[in-house]
Amino acid sequence: MPRTSKSEEGPVQCEICQAVIQRRQDFPRHMRIHSEKRDEITFKCPWPGCSYESLQRSNVDTHHRIHTQEKPKTCPDCDFATSDPGSLTRHRKRFHGYQPKAKQA
Numbered sequence: 057m058p059r060t061s062k063s064e065e066g067p068v069q070c071e072i073c074q075a076v077i078q079r080r081q082d083f084p085r086h087m088r089i090h091s092e093k094r095d096e097i098t099f100k101c102p103w104p105g106c107s108y109e110s111l112q113r114s115n116v117d118t119h120h121r122i123h124t125q126e127k128p129k130t131c132p133d134c135d136f137a138t139s140d141p142g143s144l145t146r147h148r149k150r151f152h153g154y155q156p157k158a159k160q161a
Contacts, residue, residue: 079159085112 067076068083072090077083088097088111099116101108103123110116121127121139129144130137133152138144148154 067078068080069076070083070086070090075086077086088094091097094111098109098111099113101116101120101123103120106123108116108119110119118140125139127137127139129139129141131144131147131152133148136144136147136151138147145154145156149156
């Protein structure tokens with residue numbers, strides 16, 4: 057896989073596409089988009105007839121719940137339920153004043 061310029065701390069910039077990745081631990085995931093074996097590392101939705109695919113298994117898992125109508129993410133403050141963790145966070149911010157903790161760099 058291609059290399060990048062890295063500093064000791066702070067964001068990392070991809071030398072291939074110039075994208076700036078804020079968290080160093082997210083950089084290996086970013087580099088998968090440049091892989092020559094992209095077709096081999098792509099995860100595909102198992103639902104018959106669905107063509108959705110992603111480089112992250114968690115994205116496919118969240119997408120697959122659209123088909124199954126499973127909503128395992130529930131709000132601790134009301135009866136809202138969703139299949140998408142991001143939707144739950146947006147809901148909690150909008151309706152309950154939730155402020156998530158900052159991610160560790």
